[in-house]
Amino acid sequence: MKYLAENSIYRLIIYHRYLRSLKKDSWIISSKLAKVLGVESSQIRKDLALVRIKGLTGKGYPVEQSLRKLEHYLGLTRKWNIILCGAGNLGKALFHYKGFNALGFRIAAIIDKDPRKIGLRWNKISISPPEQLEALVKKQSIEIAVITVPQEEARGVKEKLEEAGIRSILNFAPYYLSLKNGIVRNVELTTELTFLSTHLNLHGRKK
Amino acid sequence: MKYLAENSIYRLIIYHRYLRSLKKDSWIISSKLAKVLGVESSQIRKDLALVRIKGLTGKGYPVEQSLRKLEHYLGLTRKWNIILCGAGNLGKALFHYKGFNALGFRIAAIIDKDPRKIGLRWNKISISPPEQLEALVKKQSIEIAVITVPQEEARGVKEKLEEAGIRSILNFAPYYLSLKNGIVRNVELTTELTFLSTHLNLHGRKK
DNA sequence: CCCTGTGAATATTTTCACAGCT
DNA sequence: AGCTGTGAAAATATTCACAGGG
Numbered sequence: 527m528k529y530l531a532e533n534s535i536y537r538l539i540i541y542h543r544y545l546r547s548l549k550k551d552s553w554i555i556s557s558k559l560a561k562v563l564g565v566e567s568s569q570i571r572k573d574l575a576l577v578r579i580k581g582l583t584g585k586g587y588p589v590e591q592s593l594r595k596l597e598h599y600l601g602l603t604r605k606w607n608i609i610l611c612g613a614g615n616l617g618k619a620l621f622h623y624k625g626f627n628a629l630g631f632r633i634a635a636i637i638d639k640d641p642r643k644i645g646l647r648w649n650k651i652s653i654s655p656p657e658q659l660e661a662l663v664k665k666q667s668i669e670i671a672v673i674t675v676p677q678e679e680a681r682g683v684k685e686k687l688e689e690a691g692i693r694s695i696l697n698f699a700p701y702y703l704s705l706k707n708g709i710v711r712n713v714e715l716t717t718e719l720t721f722l723s724t725h726l727n728l729h730g731r732k733k
Numbered sequence: 734m735k736y737l738a739e740n741s742i743y744r745l746i747i748y749h750r751y752l753r754s755l756k757k758d759s760w761i762i763s764s765k766l767a768k769v770l771g772v773e774s775s776q777i778r779k780d781l782a783l784v785r786i787k788g789l790t791g792k793g794y795p796v797e798q799s800l801r802k803l804e805h806y807l808g809l810t811r812k813w814n815i816i817l818c819g820a821g822n823l824g825k826a827l828f829h830y831k832g833f834n835a836l837g838f839r840i841a842a843i844i845d846k847d848p849r850k851i852g853l854r855w856n857k858i859s860i861s862p863p864e865q866l867e868a869l870v871k872k873q874s875i876e877i878a879v880i881t882v883p884q885e886e887a888r889g890v891k892e893k894l895e896e897a898g899i900r901s902i903l904n905f906a907p908y909y910l911s912l913k914n915g916i917v918r919n920v921e922l923t924t925e926l927t928f929l930s931t932h933l934n935l936h937g938r939k940k
Numbered sequence: 941c942c943c944t945g946t947g948a949a950t951a952t953t954t955t956c957a958c959a960g961c962t
Numbered sequence: 963a964g965c966t967g968t969g970a971a972a973a974t975a976t977t978c979a980c981a982g983g984g
Contacts, residue, residue: 533975533976536924538931539924539928555942556944557943564911565976566976568944568945568977568978568979569976569977571944571945571946574944575944580944580945581944582944583942583943584943584984585942585943585944586942600931600934601933601934606933615825615830616823618822618826619821619823620922625884625922626926629923631926631930670930694930695929696925702747709928709929711925711928711929715827715830715833715903716750716838717747718918719836720808721916722877723807723813724737724742724745726808726813726876727806727807728736740952740953762966764965772954772955773955774965775955775957775966775967775968776954778965778967778968779954782968787966787967788965788967789966790960790965790966790967791962791964791965792966793965
């Protein structure tokens, strides 16, 4: 399967989300999508071509069929089991976030090292101690991990996940992680806020 | 002030975080930082040169002085007031997240349209109705907004913020936002998870 | 005519390679 | 000897521009 650049994947995900909001039997033209993302329409056409989405000249792209193709390439035609590491405020907020079930993502296990939390249940999923991480990953066929532990524990958790064979991590801890054999998406509140402060700092006062 | 590319800003933020974990009177060499991010050391040297951070040949970069320079360029030498829009689970988790206070970020106002939440206080900050958004922004000198409302409300909130003169938004709602005169960081759980599923889907089975 | 598909051109980002300082 | 600073080269990403299909 052809290599997709990170930027293209990102845009394809946005297209997918946008197309889901349209009527299935309608058509969408590349320049409309281009405006959503603020890029040239040729960029959209190239992205779509990468995943074999074909348009009709003079007409645009068929929404329903394009959605199916996108789902296929983005891995959204199947279920993905997730292990949530860290049952704090953020973990809880993510757990209760509704949006991702519709895309096939399901939190199938939760771990936390706080003995007061172990044994508690969130919607029938019980919170387990870190020792059970590997067993849970195997038993529940988990392929994705979400880390919401504090900074100082992030590295240890990552190593445990690595040993358990996890190759995809979404990390919310303020500690930059990477995986030799896999991918980590580091999402960090302070990084994002600092982006904003930098922009205000450098370009903020004009106009 | 010189233009900084988005990627450079991102890396500078990571350097900043990393340097904060080092002893102030120590030195750091570019190849060490390079390993953290998985890029070439020349990249680091170029990034640092962009913000006038100078190293000593054969020795590296002085940690303390580099930190100060980074703080200056990243806008971390002053306080930034934030308005949190949406007092749900995610809003609450972010509100209680400790890490960003140390960098000068402070949530100074909270709005929510749910009448049952209005008037409640989180650590002395009371939850206000959306009608007060503009007044709060003005009175508290707020320059950054964090959106944690549901998808269907995101656009409306953004427009209110825009009218109130906000130019920097961190958006957690699953609705892609952009600002004519400003910057939006769109952070979305399902987008990030889909990134991971895409990678597993395309490259997952090898090795 | 309107819009896709795509080579060619341009712009941007990253890496290479090495001169030069201490 | 060890590491910075930086032009030059290479790799990537994006836009331009237009041929061609319905």
